[in-house]
Amino acid sequence: MKNEQTQIPTIDSLGEWKRTDNCGTLRQHHVDRDVILMGWVNRRRDLGNLIFIDLRDREGITQVVFDPQVNAATHEKAHVLRNEWVLAVKGTVVPRLEGRENRDLPTGEIEIKVEEVKILNLTETPPFQVDGAVDASESLRLKYRYLELRRPQIFENFRKRHAIASFIRAYLDERGFMEVETPILTKSTPEGARDYLVPSRINRGMFYALPQSPQLFKQLLMVAGFDRYYQVVRCFRDEDLRADRQPEFTQVDLEMAFVDEKAVMDIFEGMMGALFTRIMDTKIESPIPHLTYQDAMNRFGTDRPDLRFAMELVNITDIADQSDFKVFKGVVATGGMVKAICVKNAAANYSRKMLDEISLVATANGAKGLAWIKIAADKWQSPVAKFFNDETKLALNGRLDAVPGDLILMVADQPAIANAALSALRLEMAQREELIKEGEHAFVWVTDFPLLEYDDAAGRFVAVHHPFTAPVEEDLELLLEHPGKVRARAYDLVLNGSEIGGGSIRIHNASIQETVFEALGISPEEARSKFGFLIDALKHGAPPHGGMALGFDRLVAIMAGVNSIREIIAFPKTTSGTCPLTVAPSPVDPKQLKELGLSINL
RNA sequence: GGGGACGUAGUUCAGUUCUGGUUAGAACGCUGGCCUGUCACGCCGGAGGUCGCGAGUUCGAUUCUCGUCGUCCCCGCCA
Numbered sequence A: 001m002k003n004e005q006t007q008i009p010t011i012d013s014l015g016e017w018k019r020t021d022n023c024g025t026l027r028q029h030h031v032d033r034d035v036i037l038m039g040w041v042n043r044r045r046d047l048g049n050l051i052f053i054d055l056r057d058r059e060g061i062t063q064v065v066f067d068p069q070v071n072a073a074t075h076e077k078a079h080v081l082r083n084e085w086v087l088a089v090k091g092t093v094v095p096r097l098e099g100r101e102n103r104d105l106p107t108g109e110i111e112i113k114v115e116e117v118k119i120l121n122l123t124e125t126p127p128f129q130v131d132g133a134v135d136a137s138e139s140l141r142l143k144y145r146y147l148e149l150r151r152p153q154i155f156e157n158f159r160k161r162h163a164i165a166s167f168i169r170a171y172l173d174e175r176g177f178m179e180v181e182t183p184i185l186t187k188s189t190p191e192g193a194r195d196y197l198v199p200s201r202i203n204r205g206m207f208y209a210l211p212q213s214p215q216l217f218k219q220l221l222m223v224a225g226f227d228r229y230y231q232v233v234r235c236f237r238d239e240d241l242r243a244d245r246q247p248e249f250t251q252v253d254l255e256m257a258f259v260d261e262k263a264v265m266d267i268f269e270g271m272m273g274a275l276f277t278r279i280m281d282t283k284i285e286s287p288i289p290h291l292t293y294q295d296a297m298n299r300f301g302t303d304r305p306d307l308r309f310a311m312e313l314v315n316i317t318d319i320a321d322q323s324d325f326k327v328f329k330g331v332v333a334t335g336g337m338v339k340a341i342c343v344k345n346a347a348a349n350y351s352r353k354m355l356d357e358i359s360l361v362a363t364a365n366g367a368k369g370l371a372w373i374k375i376a377a378d379k380w381q382s383p384v385a386k387f388f389n390d391e392t393k394l395a396l397n398g399r400l401d402a403v404p405g406d407l408i409l410m411v412a413d414q415p416a417i418a419n420a421a422l423s424a425l426r427l428e429m430a431q432r433e434e435l436i437k438e439g440e441h442a443f444v445w446v447t448d449f450p451l452l453e454y455d456d457a458a459g460r461f462v463a464v465h466h467p468f469t470a471p472v473e474e475d476l477e478l479l480l481e482h483p484g485k486v487r488a489r490a491y492d493l494v495l496n497g498s499e500i501g502g503g504s505i506r507i508h509n510a511s512i513q514e515t516v517f518e519a520l521g522i523s524p525e526e527a528r529s530k531f532g533f534l535i536d537a538l539k540h541g542a543p544p545h546g547g548m549a550l551g552f553d554r555l556v557a558i559m560a561g562v563n564s565i566r567e568i569i570a571f572p573k574t575t576s577g578t579c580p581l582t583v584a585p586s587p588v589d590p591k592q593l594k595e596l597g598l599s600i601n602l
Numbered sequence B: 001g002g003g004g005a006c007g008u009a010g011u012u013c014a015g016u017u018c019u020g021g022u023u024a025g026a027a028c029g030c031u032g033g034c035c036u037g038u039c040a041c042g043c044c045g046g047a048g049g050u051c052g053c054g055a056g057u058u059c060g061a062u063u064c065u066c067g068u069c070g071u072c073c074c075c076g077c078c079a
Helices: A002-006 A072-078 A138-143 A152-174 A215-223 A261-280 A293-300 A317-321 A326-333 A352-364 A390-400 A415-432 A473-478 A510-519 A524-538 A552-560 A590-596
Strands: A034-046 A051-057 A060-066 A086-095 A110-121 A197-199 A207-209 A228-236 A248-257 A290-292 A337-343 A371-375 A407-413 A443-447 A452-455 A460-463 A490-495 A498-505 A545-551
Touching: A034 A060, A034 A110, A051 A072, A051 A086, A060 A072, A072 A110, A152 A228, A152 A261, A152 A552, A215 A228, A215 A248, A215 A524, A215 A545, A248 A261, A248 A552, A261 A443, A261 A490, A261 A498, A261 A545, A261 A552, A290 A293, A293 A415, A293 A443, A317 A326, A317 A337, A317 A390, A326 A337, A326 A407, A337 A390, A337 A415, A352 A407, A352 A415, A407 A415, A490 A545, A490 A552, A498 A552, A510 A524, A545 A552
Parallel strands: A060 A110, A290 A443
Antiparallel strands: A034 A051, A034 A086, A051 A060, A086 A110, A197 A207, A228 A248, A248 A545, A337 A407, A371 A407, A443 A490, A452 A460, A490 A498, A498 A545
């Protein structure tokens, strides 16, 4: 008898059994119903003569009971069941005994009195507990991703992702947008991110590129008269990864003919409002506030400001210049600026050691250091206090609205660095001071971007958005003389300090497009070979058009309340671009390389 | 390409660090037994470790040194 128990149990076939209900729906009013449930063993509680199993599927958990008085053979069989085994149980819904209900479970008023059980599959000892309180390391969870995804709280992220995608599709369908698929094997283009390349076997030595976005194809669809296009589409960029960046990611890509900026922005603004009402049951601020790029940089030091809290950057260059602090004066003399933030009522909370830690945030972003002032009742407590006289102290306090108890952080550097450092400090201090309320969602449009900016590394101007973005009409004449002064008809949608979307009105005039290429330092020959098909298309009746792309993964991550987009991508890659589950990328057979005419040269 | 943190049982960690020493611990999981109302069931017993990998120093390295690999966060990069 004992031997029989230690044998590996046989796996039963499903046979004629049909699932009647899932594990999340049965309630008091289903009592006496004969049911067949199927799912995984979440937990077992073997009391000897009475065995409880929590059976789990994606809809929930139902307790099933094996009682020798119901069926002795079935009860005997149930002793060997283990966590994560796959079961089918046939039985009857019965009410739980008085006082034995489980209030934590939606199905907690009932249980299943099992008459028969089928073991549909066994399992090896799981590498981590699906129903465990402690998390395994992320690489282990990625290697056994199918177990991680079995966890209810993880699964709910994907239910939400699906609901958001469905809603967006319906919203756009109702407004006349057509989903059109565009090529995944396409042409490598200069500008922008590094391409993923795919060698061609039929055309040896030639390469396709995976699209960084369907940008050019959607413009061609506008030329074709499709009028309103959208696509939930995978995009690929061969750049280093981050918590909010994967090499392949999903965009809601959209393009409209015969429109201006407002028409495109209205579509997205309406979509976000309806989406947050439906999925999050919250109203977003309406209309969504606008900031110009200049205002965003001046007030927040970044083009994607987090508006969930204030603590704006304040320019104190003129006051700093009147101090005797050589570092400040030196920076001002070389065209730099001094900016500051005032952390309200924080002076007492930060020791010298903590301020040293905080200054690392500034130096990590390129600043040479951080100057701080603790405002006391009638004096400054600060390493730089001695460089300021009473007048300049008063002026600075006044400029920053600083009152006793406040902490002032200052950075002096070239504008790009001062802004970057203080922008990072602003986020750091908001986190430390817990200024960001749970569940808050602050949208903002950022507009009036420059069309081009000078790239020191490349030694030329590059497109801030992309090379197909239309310049503001009255700035057109500046294009070749003062490229940096031309404004773009571009707009970004920012949510909680994260850029979740961006778009522009496109160039639909071939000669303007050629001029922009010229301003970018792209020769007519190169423009012809790389973008000839676009120029040709623009010459064949391109309508005015514009559009936008939404970073779907980032949006879902924010709506799901998770910190990394890996949490809402079913099979994501690690920060070094590998997949622990499939072990990709991997070497390939030399035969495959030969067919492609490739050889490896490391 | 650069900076930081981490790597010890199946898992999450402690310890070993400054002070190298022969049996490296806990919890959960796994496993054998007992148990008729559990729901993080309980009780008694058991198994389970190249201390990421390599080299060096040393009589002796999980511990010290150097290198390397992996994971995560950040800068650069990402139109």
